[in-house]
Amino acid sequence: MDLSLASTPAEPMTGLAGWAVGLIDSLGGPGAAIIVGLDNLFPPIPSELVLPLAGFSASRGAFTLLGALFWTTLGSLAGAVIVYGIGALLGRDRTRALVARVPLLRVGDFDRTEAWFARHGGKAVFLGRMVPIFRSLISLPAGVERMPPGRFLLLTTAGSLLWNTAFVVAGYLLGESWSLVDRYASVLQYVVLAAVAIAIGLFVVVRLRQRRPAAR
Template sequence: MQNDAENLNAIAEWAVSLMETLGGPGVGLAIALENLFPPLPSEIILPLAGFTASRGTFSLLEVLLWTTVGSVHGALVLYGLGALLGRERLRRIVARVPLMKVQDVDRAEAWFARHGSKAVLFGRMLPLVRSLISIPAGIERMPLMRFTLLTAAGSALWNTAFVLAGFGLGEHWHVVERYADVLQLLVIVGIGAAALIFVVVRVRQRSRAKMVS
């Protein structure tokens, strides 16, 4: 618990320093970096920015604007990484990964073709996923304008919820993190369960193939 409190204080001090030094753009920079480095939690930075706005350091509209701009810029960097990686390079990587098949890439591509827009929009409102979803969008070369608009819309909803919570809670802005931690835990458990099911199914498939051969 003490380590968690120390980490919270360190991140809060860093974010406050950026805001004091750079003003509104500092808030945007903090959120852009959070997109690139998920261990920097937006669930701390956004409520703190809302609290700062409640003290009159920034206007609420200014905070909402800069946090959304920061989110979009961070997402565009990851989109660029995905585009740089590319489909063929991804296939070569997957072909070398145990329990993975190139056909998995084909299925993922087909899924993204059907649901990519919804994945980008709603993925921006889930911890961890909100950063990672930009990479497959880049790999699949989702039209850049569509990606930017969907990212801006999803980010604006996520940012507004946390900024307003911090604005309303004032000095108790850090309470938001407790509820955000629950959401993050649910996402991690869901991803872990899906990965476990995938591994079990793939191991069984290989065992059956060996028995047949």
């Protein structure tokens, strides 16, 4: 990727991007944390947009790159904890009813996330931080099933930090051309999904091989 694009003059930001940059300029790191936290609470706000913006703001001196990573990961964790708490408080049936009322979400999204969590537990929480929709919803079944809080926090922090670093650093390097990150976001997400599919396939193969000697 040609990083010289960072010097290309940018048009004035409007809409969500303009609001996000304005909030970060006003509040600094806490503003970035709030925006990323909202991505967990309101899935229509895409992290593929707000994370590169945090990197872009860091490149302009709003905070350091390490500061951007710290605040965005803190925001991800805070949003995930809130969603976890909602799941733990409401239980499965009322959580499904709540999801049905959220714009742009379907109950089927929650059902698929819950099924994934039931099969893979901790791996689902870690990898779910890097998958669209699942990223915002995976904390719900973790709360419903009362996953141990310490384990949930550790896996959520690790997955969020890995995902956030990729997008924040890209936005930092690209500067005013941060929006180019969006072109490659879907590619990265497909890579994550492919890795998940391969990991699941290997797990199934290993388990089947382990069962054959026992059956004999």
